[in-house]
Amino acid sequence: MITMPKTAYVTGGASGIGKAVAEMLAGRGIRVAIADVNIGQAEAVARTLPGAATAVALDTATWDSQVSAFKAVLRDFGRIDYVYAIAGIGEKVWIPNDPTSTEFAKPNLKVLDVDLSGVLYTCALAIQQMRRQEPDETGFRGKIAVTASVCGFYCVSTLPVYTAAKHGVVGFVRSYGKHLPDEAITLNAICPNVVRTNISNEVFYSLMESQGLLVPMDSVVQAFEQCLDSNMSGETLEIEPKTGIVSRTGPEPLDKEAEETLKLLHQRGAALQAIGAKLE
Template identity: 40%
Template sequence: MPPISRGEVSYITGAASGIGRALATLLIAQGGRVIIADLNSEAGAEFASELNKKAGSIIAIAIKTDTTVWEDQVAAFQQAKNTFERIDYVFANAGIAEHPWLPPFDPETATSRPLVKPDLATVDINLTGQLYTAALALQTFERQEIGPSGFRGKLILTASVFAYYPSRAMPLYAASKAGIINFMRSAAQYYASKNITVNAVAPNLVDTPIAPDVLFVPFRERKLLSDMQLVLDQFQKFLGGSTINGQALSISQDNVWVHPADTHMFEENDPACELISVELFKLFGDNTL
């Protein structure tokens, strides 16, 4: 699998724990430098300190970042550029588990309860926050020259198999991850000719602090968790000189696959879908063909 070039820089949201922390560790081991963008400033700073102490130099910086706040992410990107001059890889990874968006369904008590505003925290973090990261990544790449691996930059988003499969207990989590996958596929087409790749990794449940540990117990007992190393292996496939673009690499336990785009009725819809892109680019003043 393609390694990164020594000294390349990665901006990782949610890097103080879970998949993000594992990614940072992997990239540092390959000679990279990392920006740990995480809301948990204490854990992020401690992790960066550990990495720097072991390396004997500044190879990691931690920046307190609420990914749902645009200004936070702008400041984090700017600090990253000021410290390391460029950013080669951006991992839009920060996410949370499902927050119940409505009260449990109960017709017997419904009339005695007021209508409530839905809790959209899951979408705010898992979709809007990642799109803020993506927007800054793509504009940063646009403003820098081609790097040592032959690209202006690479954007990798963390999705989930629930981007494809419904979950009656996680409608907003599924909606947010489906949004990430369709954004990835669309952006990958747009940036394909611009020395920028856009991809996603979509695992099933991985043993991380994203949820209380008690949730993972039955999954451990039934061996239904996806292995962290296998997840990292899929991220690795997009790095370095890899030309992969627009793929959703998916993991469930020991199974790995490239999840195909939906082609049902594609031929019938493609002429209109393609024409809308052409016409919208004209309206947007974009010279992309």
């Protein structure tokens, strides 16, 4: 059993939700590492935090950068108890809308690279490291929380790639998050509606605020604290400005045949998650 001081790794911690979570963690006596593409801003935030916080440069969309940042923090901390995959970007033009063109443009999938692959990269690092760690005094090897969005539940027709990415994150958490507790690891997703961050512009946020539609940052931080302080795993917490934080369950099987098929799919996939499973 490990009783060392707790440590946390936060991607996107230089601003927005990541910064708020880093401040919450540091306020609880947890030593924080901020990993962000804006290293100057990350270092500035780290200097404001108690507990010898640190910062490291990270390009979330790149596996090599993810490994380098994670290893650097691990060398410093020795152990990482909590991992927060929060770095993200908003929708971009993914294909041009030019009916006069006779060429075919390669789609811009940067949003998938950051908001889906980047989250999976961070989770992959966290899970592999946590499996090597002894359980702490609470019985856990580690806890992971990621930022998704209400776009992981609902469909926004003008934000197709962002919506696809967030649906992917929600699906990953709802599935793998129910498997990991057997290994003393938890995985949950925070799915807020619109929060004032750098992902959009102030004109949009002012409009949302005037209609009472902005989710308070305090509510988002509270949702992360719920994951930190509980044994829950595989949960997706929606956050709305008035209703607050609600755990949203996935759809039930349509019929008996669907239910039985899902059981068989679960059995079929078990070997892929067993100890000793190797990449093909």
